[in-house]
Amino acid sequence: VDISEDNSRVSASLPTGESVEVLLKGATVISWKDRAGNEKLWLSDAADLDGPKPVRGGIPLVFPNFGTTPDHPATSKLPQHGFARTSQWEFLGKSTSESSPGKGPSDAAVKLDFGLASSTVDKSLQGLWAHSFSAIYSVTLNQEGLGTSIVITNDGNEPFEAQVLMHTYLRVKDITKVEVAGLDNSEYLDKVDAAKAKTQSGAVTITGETDRVYTPAKGPSEPVVVSEGGEPVFTVVRDGLKDVVVWNPWVEKAGGIGDFEPKDGYKHMICIEAGCVRGWLKLEGGETFEGGQTISY
Template sequence: MERSNKPAPISASGTGPQPNVHLEQGRAIARLPSGDSVEVLLYGATVISWKSNGKENIWVSDAAKLDGSKPVRGGIPIVFPCFGPPPKDHATGKLPQHGFGRNSHWEYLGSSSSESGALAKGGDDSIKLDFGLSHQQLSEDTKKAWPYEFGLVYSVTLAKDGLQTMLNVTNQGKEAFEFQMLLHSYWRVDDVTRCTVNGLGSATYIDKVLDAKEQQQSTPELRITGEVDRVYKSIKQDITSIVQDGKSRLDVQRDRIVDSVIWNPWIEKAKGMGDFEPNDGYKNMICVEVGAVDGWQKLEPGETFEGGQILKSHL
């Protein structure tokens, strides 16, 4: 897809080791001189690995398909332009659950040393990978189901002190459209029963385990003791943290978006998903997902939306 500010290749000049990027088996892999790395599948532009200090931060099912045959169970799939099953009376009503972002082939737009943004320090400190998806790249069936002209640019920035993932949405057509977006992030933990999710404040949430009833967060932390499927709306605090054994494990900072989904399938639901392995893998993962899913975002022709997350691992 066309992009006016396509990043320039990383310069080979400079002293000392430089960030490295290469493409293999349908994925882009970036590595810093420190050894920290990130892997992104071109199918779905799904982040499937992020290692810091030699340790993996992301959970991916042992049964996940990484060959482009179906969306990845695990990693950071991109939900766009609808979250969950779309309403039948909405413009997205003919699309599958979670839309088409996670099961489309994205174009690799290139890499650059990141000289701006929350994590950027320039030089060998960070590297940004850009991926693009537009109306022209969709299947004919998907174009018919959602016939809007759009452009998506997904930027994944790897830095010494974290990872940043940002989705930019542009309306390139002549009519307005509505959408939702979510970064469906699966985080690896040692034991979810020893974890809490902090920083939800007193936010209102939709509890999908309790017939989608609206609830109010009444405690400063959320403990995982069973199936959890909650959509938190307009969280006032910027950062939601996963705390393990009383110590910070991962900080998830919402950037220009205010909603979050917390999900863990627990025992029975994990057993019922054919691509969720091992069956007790729910013990080692927790989804803390940032997005804009409370209602719809509307873009007029020529307008742009941008939102994402800034992540800091404490491994």
């Protein structure tokens, strides 16, 4: 396993060719390629990789609030989607399993760990959330796919409430041919229709701006499968993350997002975002939350 690191990012590649690249800003995964070098994530051409803005594309990490939360006093001063995605994370190190004799390179894997704590949150946002916490975010690459998982600890004595979400921009060839399965019969909040509660029937297709917060009826272990033209292209399995946001800005919204480029990029992405964002996770002092996703193809 090859790993390279500089003061802005960490990259790793497996002997079989798969690779991943993680920016320290936000611990944002900005690239994930299969063994043939095909990019699996969508990243805007105008993404701010080294400035103050969150990255448009890849896998930004949403914590401790999803969206803006004017009705939740503890996080109401925080920007949309919290501070994790714009803070500098520390690279804590790697664990690798090299290929074993007899098996060839096919069983190699790598896990990259990143850390953020109250004291390392972006200085301009630090005072806006009054809680002491630490988080370890792990990005795991193997031949089957990519895993991201987070462990959040309440380091204080008082309880706190938080939301967390892995805002994954999956790359697709043609959004009009995409179907998302695994959400049938599930309740969702439709953010493009006054946040009304609705129930999904059948697979999800994208024919216009889509912004929905699903709580899959079959629970977190039910895979969410993205297919294109009938062929499964991604399978997302969640662990401890009960909700799934499905987002595509479509023509007008993409047009209004400054760092969304090219403007017709909405045709080539779908966000499938695993998280806990309906309601709040409550962590008592000293308590830990753990959640993650595995995306395979």
